[in-house]
Amino acid sequence: xxxxxxxxxxxxxxxxxxxxxxxxxxxxxxxxxxxxxxxxxxxxxxxxxxxxxxxxxxxxxxxxxxxxxxxxxxxxxxxxxxxxxxxxxxxxxxxxxxxxxxxxxxxxxxxxxx
Amino acid sequence: xxxxxxxxxxxxxxxxxxxxxxxxxxxxxxxxxxxxxxxxxxxxxxxxxxxxxxxxxxxxxxxxxxxxxxxxxxxxxxxxxxxxxxxxxxxxxxxxxxxxxxxxxxx
Numbered sequence: 001x002x003x004x005x006x007x008x009x010x011x012x013x014x015x016x017x018x019x020x021x022x023x024x025x026x027x028x029x030x031x032x033x034x035x036x037x038x039x040x041x042x043x044x045x046x047x048x049x050x051x052x053x054x055x056x057x058x059x060x061x062x063x064x065x066x067x068x069x070x071x072x073x074x075x076x077x078x079x080x081x082x083x084x085x086x087x088x089x090x091x092x093x094x095x096x097x098x099x100x101x102x103x104x105x106x107x108x109x110x111x112x113x114x
Numbered sequence: 115x116x117x118x119x120x121x122x123x124x125x126x127x128x129x130x131x132x133x134x135x136x137x138x139x140x141x142x143x144x145x146x147x148x149x150x151x152x153x154x155x156x157x158x159x160x161x162x163x164x165x166x167x168x169x170x171x172x173x174x175x176x177x178x179x180x181x182x183x184x185x186x187x188x189x190x191x192x193x194x195x196x197x198x199x200x201x202x203x204x205x206x207x208x209x210x211x212x213x214x215x216x217x218x219x220x221x
Contacts, residue, residue, distance in 0.1 A: 033208065042118075042201050042211030043158065056208050090157055092209075102148075103209060105157035 004106035012112045021076045021109045025093030032074040035090040086113045120212035131192045135215045137185040137202030148203040149187050192219045
């Protein structure tokens with residue numbers, strides 16, 4: 001049973017560039033959430049996708065956007081990168097049971113913005 | 115005020131010790147509660163859900179006090195392998211994580 005997978009594992013970009021991160025959910029899951037984890041902090045919720053639509057969004061600017069495909073995989077796009085965007089980006093998948101669902105995390109993508 | 119607050123630690127304890135972590139949350143509408151464990155440079159993994167009646171899983175016991183908006187995790191007979199960061203998580207509209215409490219179990 002494949003767990004949540006993410007690509008790439010590491011990425012280095014420069015300020016102003018754009019980046020796309022990818023996530024494939026755990027088998028049987030149709031909901032994907034994205035989180036940003038800065039060093040020494042807990043993960044911060046970016047947004048959640050279900051049925052190819054953004055269902056919820058955290059306090060992140062419009063530079064952060066996403067997409068979910070019919071096969072439930074998802075992308076996170078960040079435009080106009082800032083130094084402060086350097087973080088571990090985590091994808092989590094779940095099934096929508098109306099709250100309280102367990103989320104399973106992928107290994108993350110480490111983004112460094114120079 | 116942060117939505118979920120935890121003591122960042124680190125907690126340095128000897129093997130075999132009992133250690134307790136506490137967490138408070140601000141959103142009284144929160145529906146479900148969890149403890150996640152995160153090893154260094156790894157993803158968070160669910161340790162256990164937390165229920166008002168309290169629940170136990172081996173050496174781990176979690177408690178929830180909705181009136182005080184307080185969550186706790188007790189680890190008995192600490193092992194070296196318990197060394198990690200423990201994240202308190204509250205689910206309202208989305209999962210909200212505390213900053214984590216680092217535990218270092220020493221031989």
